[in-house]
Amino acid sequence: MEVKIAKFVIDGGGQLKGEIRVLGAKNAAMKMMAASILIKDKVLLENVPDILDITKISEILIKMGAKIERKIHQLLIDTNTLSQTEPDPHLVKEFRASVVLIGPLLARFGQVKISHPGGDKIGRRPIDRHIKAFQDLGINVREDSGGYLFQKTDKLKTLVRFEKISVTATENILLFACGQNQPIVIENAAIEPEIIDLCQFLKKAGAKIAINGRQIIACANNLKAVRHQVIPDRLEAGTYAVMAAATKSELKITQLIPQHLGAFLAKLKVIGVKFEIGPDFLYIKKPENLGATKIKTAEYPGLATDWQPSLGLLLTQAKGTSRIEENIFENRLGYLEELQKMGAKIKLINNHVAEIEGPTKLSGANIASLDIRAGATLIIAGLIAKGRTQISQAENIDRGYEKIEERLQKLGAKIRRIP
Ligand code: EPU
Numbered sequence: 001m002e003v004k005i006a007k008f009v010i011d012g013g014g015q016l017k018g019e020i021r022v023l024g025a026k027n028a029a030m031k032m033m034a035a036s037i038l039i040k041d042k043v044l045l046e047n048v049p050d051i052l053d054i055t056k057i058s059e060i061l062i063k064m065g066a067k068i069e070r071k072i073h074q075l076l077i078d079t080n081t082l083s084q085t086e087p088d089p090h091l092v093k094e095f096r097a098s099v100v101l102i103g104p105l106l107a108r109f110g111q112v113k114i115s116h117p118g119g120d121k122i123g124r125r126p127i128d129r130h131i132k133a134f135q136d137l138g139i140n141v142r143e144d145s146g147g148y149l150f151q152k153t154d155k156l157k158t159l160v161r162f163e164k165i166s167v168t169a170t171e172n173i174l175l176f177a178c179g180q181n182q183p184i185v186i187e188n189a190a191i192e193p194e195i196i197d198l199c200q201f202l203k204k205a206g207a208k209i210a211i212n213g214r215q216i217i218a219c220a221n222n223l224k225a226v227r228h229q230v231i232p233d234r235l236e237a238g239t240y241a242v243m244a245a246a247t248k249s250e251l252k253i254t255q256l257i258p259q260h261l262g263a264f265l266a267k268l269k270v271i272g273v274k275f276e277i278g279p280d281f282l283y284i285k286k287p288e289n290l291g292a293t294k295i296k297t298a299e300y301p302g303l304a305t306d307w308q309p310s311l312g313l314l315l316t317q318a319k320g321t322s323r324i325e326e327n328i329f330e331n332r333l334g335y336l337e338e339l340q341k342m343g344a345k346i347k348l349i350n351n352h353v354a355e356i357e358g359p360t361k362l363s364g365a366n367i368a369s370l371d372i373r374a375g376a377t378l379i380i381a382g383l384i385a386k387g388r389t390q391i392s393q394a395e396n397i398d399r400g401y402e403k404i405e406e407r408l409q410k411l412g413a414k415i416r417r418i419p
Helices: 026-038 052-063 096-109 128-136 167-177 193-204 234-246 258-271 305-315 334-341 372-384 404-409
Strands: 007-011 017-021 042-046 067-071 074-078 111-114 140-144 147-151 159-161 184-187 208-212 215-219 226-229 250-254 275-277 281-284 294-296 320-325 345-348 353-358 366-368 388-392 415-418
Touching: 007 372, 026 042, 026 052, 026 074, 026 096, 026 167, 026 193, 052 067, 052 074, 052 096, 096 111, 096 128, 096 147, 096 167, 128 140, 128 159, 128 167, 167 184, 167 193, 167 215, 193 208, 193 215, 193 226, 234 250, 234 258, 234 281, 234 305, 234 372, 258 275, 258 281, 258 305, 294 305, 305 320, 305 334, 305 353, 305 372, 334 345, 334 366, 334 372, 372 388, 372 404, 372 415, 404 415
Parallel strands: 017 250, 042 226, 159 184, 294 320, 366 388
Antiparallel strands: 007 388, 007 415, 042 074, 067 074, 111 147, 140 147, 184 215, 208 215, 250 281, 275 281, 320 353, 345 353
């Protein structure tokens, strides 16, 4: 796959107007694509965003022998012909979600060889929680310089208790469980909406899954053909809500599930953003006074780490001293250094904590998009800054946001892509 290296050029200062639709959640869709390995029949996924990470996982599956037909926001997957147990190491290294291929491949073929998954540069991102959980189930895991070899044994155990919560590790064990006859119990599981949606998908295909608080019990016998509509991306919805508030615009954000945005909306309210919540939309009103607050990220139902960068940017426009505590990833405050180049008053206390003094007028600068959510945040920064902002490494934004410049142009944003 050829990734085009591009930049975004933004002329800031204007307001936005109109409606923007939230697309499907990539962090649910990619896991359903991996889950299709368990289903030797047709899988039809709807509301799939047209983004780079989906292209990458499609390529991995196709290289292993799957057939995938891609139409607008739709994927028809058939893994009946999939025969390989070693996902392409180069592609695996490009994104984190590739790690969830382990569970379904192991369940279907009894072994999988995989290199260390890559992804956003937001911390070391080890896979020790995945390995420990598989070992707890009686799986043999060998590591060498080329990656990991997971092998099923005949001593399968049925309980995994995570000491610390992990989204993709929970999904990996869930997917493995959905290839077993006997129920596997997952304790202290992650319960993000994308995981619940993955469970819905698996149940439609015939899996037996019970969710009780942070406990998930799952098993399955011969999963069948399934058609499923992926839930809207709550993280993308958050980006647009902050975009409206920061640019002092009125914006209707449609096709979302407000319940998935609980902790985020509560924080917006504290900051002083005014909004109306509809059954499947959010209407952000032009804010008057924004005030400082404390942000602490946590696992769902807490405030998602993925919303932290855009809220951090919003707090540069709020009166007073705000504090950010990033509790999930080791290195997700890098975007603040880019905002400093635009004039933001930020004190980086350590890798997890920062203080922001506001409000500050931002000025256009040449900055770099470090990861998906940081990149989207810098677009918002460019939209409110005086003058021209150039954001390099735009491909990091393309990994999670479909044709972002075209969709923002329709709202009146002065943004364009250059090679
Ligand atoms: N961690 C370990 N060992 C492990 C697994 C995780 O130390 O074996 C650490 C991580 O380094 C991190 C923390 O545990 O510090 C939480 O990681 P988790 O495993 O929960 O995150 P993830 O599964 O790697 C997913 C999403 C992220 C999202 C996080 C948190 C996917 C592909 N990625 O990552 O989404 O931020 O959960 O909700 O589902 C994004 O969409 O841009 C994105 C980065």
